[in-house]
Amino acid sequence: xxxxxxxxxxxxxxxxxxxxxxxxxxxxxxxxxxxxxxxxxxxxxxxxxxxxxxxxxxxxxxxxxxxxxxxxxxxxxxxxxxxxxxxxxxxxxxxxxxxxxxxxxxxxxxxxxxxxxxxxxxxxxxxxxxxxxxxxxxxxxxxxxxxxxxxxxxxxxxxxxxxxxxxxxxxxxxxxxxxxxxxxxxxxxxxxxxxxxxxxxxxxxxxxxxxxxxxxxxxxxxxxxxxxxxxxxxxxxxxxxxxxxxxxxxxxxxxxxxxxxxxxxxxxxxxxxxxxxxxxxxxxxxxxxxxxxxxxxxxxxxxxxxxxxxxxxxxxxxxxxxxxxxxxxxxxxxxxxxxxxxxxxxxxxxxxxxxxxxxxxxxxxxxxxxxxxxxxxxxxxxxxxxxxxxxxxxxxxxxxxxxxxxxxxxxxxxxxxxxxxxxxxxxxxxxxxxxxxx
Amino acid sequence: xxxxxxxxxxxxxxxxxxxxxxxxxxxxxxxxxxxxxxxxxxxxxxxxxxxxxxxxxxxxxxxxxxxxxxxxxxxxxxxxxxxxxxxxxxxxxxxxxxxxxxxxxxxxxxxxxxxxxxxxxxxxxxxxxxxxxxxxxxxxxxxxxxxxxxxxxxxxxxxxxxxxxxxxxxxxxxxxxxxxxxxxxxxxxxxxxxxxxxxxxxxxxxxxxxxxxxxxxxxxxxxxxxxxxxxxxxxxxxxxxxxxxxxxxxxxxxxxxxxxxxxxxxxxxxxxxxxxxxxxxxxxxxxxxxxxxxxxxxxxxxxxxxxxxxxxxxxxxxxxxxxxxxxxxxxxxxxxxxxxxxxxxxxxxxxxxxxxxxxxxxxxxxxxxxxx
Numbered sequence: 001x002x003x004x005x006x007x008x009x010x011x012x013x014x015x016x017x018x019x020x021x022x023x024x025x026x027x028x029x030x031x032x033x034x035x036x037x038x039x040x041x042x043x044x045x046x047x048x049x050x051x052x053x054x055x056x057x058x059x060x061x062x063x064x065x066x067x068x069x070x071x072x073x074x075x076x077x078x079x080x081x082x083x084x085x086x087x088x089x090x091x092x093x094x095x096x097x098x099x100x101x102x103x104x105x106x107x108x109x110x111x112x113x114x115x116x117x118x119x120x121x122x123x124x125x126x127x128x129x130x131x132x133x134x135x136x137x138x139x140x141x142x143x144x145x146x147x148x149x150x151x152x153x154x155x156x157x158x159x160x161x162x163x164x165x166x167x168x169x170x171x172x173x174x175x176x177x178x179x180x181x182x183x184x185x186x187x188x189x190x191x192x193x194x195x196x197x198x199x200x201x202x203x204x205x206x207x208x209x210x211x212x213x214x215x216x217x218x219x220x221x222x223x224x225x226x227x228x229x230x231x232x233x234x235x236x237x238x239x240x241x242x243x244x245x246x247x248x249x250x251x252x253x254x255x256x257x258x259x260x261x262x263x264x265x266x267x268x269x270x271x272x273x274x275x276x277x278x279x280x281x282x283x284x285x286x287x288x289x290x291x292x293x294x295x296x297x298x299x300x301x302x303x304x305x306x307x308x309x310x311x312x313x314x315x316x317x318x319x320x321x322x323x324x325x326x327x328x329x330x331x332x333x334x335x336x337x338x339x340x341x342x343x344x345x346x347x348x349x350x351x352x353x354x355x356x357x358x359x360x361x362x363x364x365x366x367x368x369x370x371x372x373x374x375x376x377x378x379x380x381x382x383x384x385x386x387x388x389x390x391x392x393x394x395x396x397x398x399x400x401x402x403x404x405x406x407x408x409x410x411x412x413x414x415x416x417x418x419x420x421x422x423x424x425x426x427x428x429x430x431x432x433x434x435x436x437x438x
Numbered sequence: 439x440x441x442x443x444x445x446x447x448x449x450x451x452x453x454x455x456x457x458x459x460x461x462x463x464x465x466x467x468x469x470x471x472x473x474x475x476x477x478x479x480x481x482x483x484x485x486x487x488x489x490x491x492x493x494x495x496x497x498x499x500x501x502x503x504x505x506x507x508x509x510x511x512x513x514x515x516x517x518x519x520x521x522x523x524x525x526x527x528x529x530x531x532x533x534x535x536x537x538x539x540x541x542x543x544x545x546x547x548x549x550x551x552x553x554x555x556x557x558x559x560x561x562x563x564x565x566x567x568x569x570x571x572x573x574x575x576x577x578x579x580x581x582x583x584x585x586x587x588x589x590x591x592x593x594x595x596x597x598x599x600x601x602x603x604x605x606x607x608x609x610x611x612x613x614x615x616x617x618x619x620x621x622x623x624x625x626x627x628x629x630x631x632x633x634x635x636x637x638x639x640x641x642x643x644x645x646x647x648x649x650x651x652x653x654x655x656x657x658x659x660x661x662x663x664x665x666x667x668x669x670x671x672x673x674x675x676x677x678x679x680x681x682x683x684x685x686x687x688x689x690x691x692x693x694x695x696x697x698x699x700x701x702x703x704x705x706x707x708x709x710x711x712x713x714x715x716x717x718x719x720x721x722x723x724x725x726x727x728x729x730x731x732x733x734x735x736x737x738x739x740x741x742x743x744x745x746x747x748x749x750x751x752x753x754x755x756x757x758x759x760x761x762x763x764x765x766x767x768x769x770x771x772x773x774x775x776x777x778x779x780x781x782x783x784x785x786x787x788x789x790x791x792x793x794x795x796x797x798x799x800x801x802x803x804x805x806x807x808x809x810x
Contacts, residue, residue: 146546180579189578196545196582197574201565207535208570211542211550218548222524223495247535254530408576411583411638415617417670417717420724420756424670 136305238269299327501553629667
């Protein structure tokens, strides 16, 4: 593999998924640096050996093989751009998927605008480019199922059903936000829609998600309730090197918890490339090491993601245990709005821009006569209006009142202790008004 | 909501109990006619867990060795047999993982009791205790409360070395969103653990390994299964008028011994058992200081930013004019805990230290203590 000492790092997306137009992107890993020389050779070898170990797959409706300790049979899915003999989705489903992805994209673009206008502040992490993963998975869930995410959680919340108004208000820090302005961009919680956050620390959400799945199982087995709720844990490639990830793979598999671990591998952790930080970059392989299936899917293709998701969620609902799904995807913007995004090669970005999931779905819908231009434009318009409305709503909403500072620290506010007069502080009306001394 | 059975304790005669384990000890002792019941702290904790688990099926225990090993310190003895492996879970050695799983389960409606074999291991899970448990009710603006209890032995044991001997009361006590409890006697242990399990917020429950085997007298009220102590209220273990000594956990015992010694020498010391580090019962402490005008704070942990420092600040803010002497702060030595027995003794407060400090506060001024 050619190696230029001064070349920037270009990543060849792992050439496992057949439909990836990675073949077009034929140049290898041009990686600079001595260690990466070895890395690239090693990677090449590994890819080849992995490829040969994968059996030529069944057509799309094959089940994900539950593995004991063997290499997982990887699902080879048809390319979405080729005309399908039997369609993967109906028209209604297609429109739902399109609408959800467009909502995510438009929302995030609006966030960027608002941030640069100063309406939003702090850390804001945008999801542009990864919509297929969120839509592909979350649109298959029921309201009672749980989603746990990281700081890149706006679109997960939107897909799960949290109204755009509430998410936008939360980002503006207004009291009408889903967490009344107390959480912020990185901490979206919604009890109604079972979005359990929103965590700033990577890896933190994984045990929490595992706990939610544990509860589901506990309710079924100990409390004897009729509970088949599934939890999805979303996290990135960087998290897959974190100890908590492995701890939870172990326990989820040990106790057969109804959870799906969804890795949104966008190849970058801020400026650290996945290949530089991971000894074996193929994350899906970590699943079988713990006794669960590990599946790799093209995360830029919502239909493929949806198929894999159906299998994995179905498995969990039936009580067959967890699944690890690695979605290869890409974020079009920087890590956060404060990230100048200088380390990523423009060629790589350009390449992925051609594989925009929304454009791909549009193409599929047109080619299979599931929708026409006018219908999709109508959806676009509708979503644009929703977003505009959410911005206006957020703008017009009030900031939190002064007394909100001390609220919600405890569910039982006697946790604030006893005041100088010997009574519980929370019983003092001045305390709740925010004018008493803390 | 809790299907609580009222179990009346008769002091005389034999009883037939529903509880198999924890109260067997008491049942056997209660045959004498008018003797006050005594109970070890270990049994107190075990019985509290047992009763709460039987009252509410959402309560479950998770930790290392809590099941088949009957608990590393036998606190969870018998629970596996009684409630089964789905409610008493032995975990792999993954504190971050299982503390997080507990938090996730609490988010979604269950009531976990997570045991850390010692609180030193809680440092592996501290991200979950603080970031996902303590802060979540606030971040979600009240939508998601976390009714979880993290419990385990805290502080120095005997000869276990630097990595097994740290006291975490001050660290956890600094965090908003947590409640931090430090029981001393069996009554404290039972009442506070029950309160902690019933509480809708995350509670850090700091026990002490050396207290597990100690017996304390317990009244009939304490043995009742609905017994509960309020969180945030300290207890005046011993009334006095010359100097206030605040302490928590094992140091309460030392403070009481010191008070006995002081009494023989003509000093009347008031001993406050804090019971709750967060929220700290500042009202009780200040009321006591206003009565005695002198204060000695005792703790086992490191001195800088310790519980004593917070108490001193509180007293200075609220009762400055009432102080007749500078506040004395007794704490562990500012060193990692040594192993050699004589060095370890020097690194932890002893009764003589408390006595000396109390006397120092009394000699500082010739003015008589003002009575309340």
